[in-house]
Amino acid sequence: MxxxxxxxxxxxxxxxxxxxxxxxxxxxxxxxxxxxxxxxxxxxxxxxxxxxxxxxxxxxxxxxxxxxxxxxxxxxxxxxxxxxxxxxxxxxxxxxxxxxxxxxxxxxxxxxxxxxxxxxxxxxxxxxxxxxxxxxxxxxxxxxxxxxxxxxxxxxxxxxxxxxxxxxxxxxxxxxxxxxxxxxxxxxxxxxxxxxxxxxxxxxxxxxxxxxxxxxxxxxxxxxxxxxxxxxxxxxxxxxxxxxxxxxxxxxxxxxxxxxxxxxxxxxxxxxxxxxxxxxxxxxxxITPVIPEDPTTAAVVQTWLEKGFTGFRAQGFDPSAIVGRTTEPLDGLESSVRNESTALTRLIAKSYLRAVPTAELAIYNSGAIRIDDVLPSGPISQYDVIRMLPFGGAIASVEMRGELLQRVLEQGLKNRGSGGFLQTDGVQRSDRGWQIQGQPLRPDRWYRVAIADYLLTGQEKGLGFLTEQNPGLRSLQRGQDVRFAVIAQLQAQR
Ligand SMILES: [Zn+2]
CATH class of the missing domain: 3.60.21.10 (Metallo-dependent phosphatases)
Structure with a gap:
């Protein structure tokens, strides 16, 4: 003007x-x-x-x-x-x-x-x-x-x-x-x-x-x-x-x-x-259910939902299948999961431990969670799990030396606020330092870890040192896609 x-x-x-x-x-x-x-x-x-x-x-x-x-x-x-x-x-x-x-x-x-x-x-x-x-x-x-x-x-x-x-x-x-x-x-x-x-x-x-x-x-x-x-x-x-x-x-x-x-x-x-x-x-x-859906647009939404679901079925999912119920809301908002643990991040971490029963702890990057939404308590479908982790990725089982593990956990904390903030299970942090399964972390010990395969590529923020070549790692095995692990965890909780 x-x-x-x-x-x-x-x-x-x-x-x-x-x-x-x-x-x-x-x-x-x-x-x-x-x-x-x-x-x-x-x-x-x-x-x-x-x-x-x-x-x-x-x-x-x-x-x-x-x-x-x-x-x-x-x-x-x-x-x-x-x-x-x-x-x-x-x-x-x-x-x-x-x-x-x-x-x-x-x-x-x-x-x-x-x-x-x-x-x-x-x-x-x-x-x-x-x-x-x-x-x-x-x-x-x-x-x-x-x-x-x-x-x-x-x-x-x-x-x-x-x-x-x-x-x-x-x-x-x-x-x-x-x-x-x-x-x-x-x-x-x-x-x-x-x-x-x-x-x-x-x-x-x-x-x-x-x-x-x-x-x-x-x-x-x-x-x-x-x-x-x-x-x-x-x-x-x-x-x-x-x-x-x-x-x-x-x-x-x-x-x-x-x-x-x-x-x-x-x-x-x-x-x-x-x-x-x-x-x-x-x-x-x-925008709430008070506003009726426009039928023409709703039909197009339905068509594409079906096309997408057909694609997921070809990848081995059954998107509309109900796999479990949650009694508390699952908070997957980026502002939450990149800063703290929530019921949703704990569910995923538990799934890692279920997938690798010998593991003492689980570690994954919060950036894998893309749902940016809160799932209310109630039934959870396979599509909800795909929404949580749309890019999936394998769960790896690896032995990690305590010294390296400590370095990884410290960096995970420093990454708070970004997708490199690490979510864990079996890990606590107190004034006395890191604890694994309630015991102080020992730098000279080897730990069996269930970890997001992606984290072993060295591509996560500040974790360039975490690659398969690192001498602090041994006995690496890659397992199933994390989404199937979460589905199994939800089914087991039923
Ligand atoms: Zn943007």
Missing amino acids: RLGRSLAIGVALGLGWMGPAAAEIYRFQILQLNDVYEITPVQGGRSGGLARVATLLKQLKAENPQTWSMLAGDYLSPSALGTAKVNGDRLAGQQMVAVLNAMGLDLATFGNHEFDISEAQLRQRLQEQKFALVTGNVLDAQGRLFPNTQTDYQFQVQATDCQKPVCPPLKVSVLGVTIDSNQAPYVRYGDPLKTLQQQIQQRQSNTDLFIGLTHLNLSQDQQLARSLPALDLILGGHEHENIQQWVGDDFTPIFKADANARTVYVHRLTYDSDRRDLQISSQLVP
């Missing part, structure tokens, strides 16, 4: 706004979601679900046809269903694109997790998308735009109150930028702030409102809000928990909804072009 604007923000509902006489008033709406990994509801069906979001979108369009839906990144990965192999390749977000197409999404930007999948898979997804993808700072390795992506997305809003002979349409420009975490070698990342600065400069003479559709951490969004007075609104993602803040001298609003469409934001915008005054009334809408 150009000179002399003032920005007034009405929070939540009920701020009717009356324009002055002979004005041009533009009313439009945006449905915002971000960080959506599951096409189905989460939390045992209590929350989320894109077929419900589709219904809300239809309702908003009935209320005001000038409604746009935007997704602020992270939708192709990681998800359990995306790991299912169909026709020889993982789905890798194909299910999500199909559902977002059915829902009628208008626009997305890249999240960092879009680059978890291979370049060929990403290019394929971009071909399948019926919605636009706007990106400013993310290019392919040759510095070109990925196919079917664009540097900006312009749309026009017609005046809803026009008391002049002519009311030209309002020109809104949406620009997209993405954080450079989980860098992929096939992607070139530019600086988000510099990119937006440049893009705004180029478009300023021909744009009334600028919206940033971003996938950045909050401090980066705050920096954009402070540094770019022309930016009117930031719709962000990446944080997984809902946020609203007003930042900078001109109080640029930043909004993020909860991951997995547990909530979405509905923004109702009113622009008075004489006063250059933008009012934003924003409502965080919980």
Whole structure:
């Protein structure tokens, strides 16, 4: 927006706004979601679900046809269903694109997790998308735009109150930028702030409102809000928990909804072009069973769920089979499992010990847990287990010298907050140091350990020394996939 604007923000509902006489008033709406990994509801069906979001979108369009839906990144990965192999390749977000197409999404930007999948898979997804993808700072390795992506997305809003002979349409420009975490070698990342600065400069003479559709951490969004007075609104993602803040001298609003469409934001915008005054009334809408599913979108969800389940069956799973019950909620939220032990992490650790009966202790990386959800008490299906550990991996049995074991455990603690935080069973830490099965850890002793095979690759944070070549390891054997071990543990608990 150009000179002399003032920005007034009405929070939540009920701020009717009356324009002055002979004005041009533009009313439009945006449905915002971000960080959506599951096409189905989460939390045992209590929350989320894109077929419900589709219904809300239809309702908003009935209320005001000038409604746009935007997704602020992270939708192709990681998800359990995306790991299912169909026709020889993982789905890798194909299910999500199909559902977002059915829902009628208008626009997305890249999240960092879009680059978890291979370049060929990403290019394929971009071909399948019926919605636009706007990106400013993310290019392919040759510095070109990925196919079917664009540097900006312009749309026009017609005046809803026009008391002049002519009311030209309002020109809104949406620009997209993405954080450079989980860098992929096939992607070139530019600086988000510099990119937006440049893009705004180029478009300023021909744009009334600028919206940033971003996938950045909050401090980066705050920096954009402070540094770019022309930016009117930031719709962000990446944080997984809902946020609203007003930042900078001109109080640029930043909004993020909860991951997995547990909530979405509905923004109702009113622009008075004489006063250059933008009012934003924003409502965080919980997506719950109260909202009926849109039948068309629900049918597409069901189709892809079935395709994915067929793929899992070919891998030896029976996804819909109930394998046990849990009497307490199983907390698999990333913010929990990367910092502490929960009923879910203990269940997995117990499964390691069951798989290696001679083991005195179990160790695995919390980053293997990708469900980022709490399973309520009640029945647990094999698909729930796949959701916990979508990438699976073998359980290894190995003898480890105490000295090395101590070093591994210490590093696991240092990794708190990341996926390298280690979850264990048979291990305690007290003021007197590490205890294994209640006995002080002895550096000169050998311990039989059930451990995630992945940890023996040296690829975990700070654990580069932990490879098969380390002389502190011997008698290595690889066993079954951890998901089958968890299924066996749940069946045994019945
Ligand atoms: Zn992200």
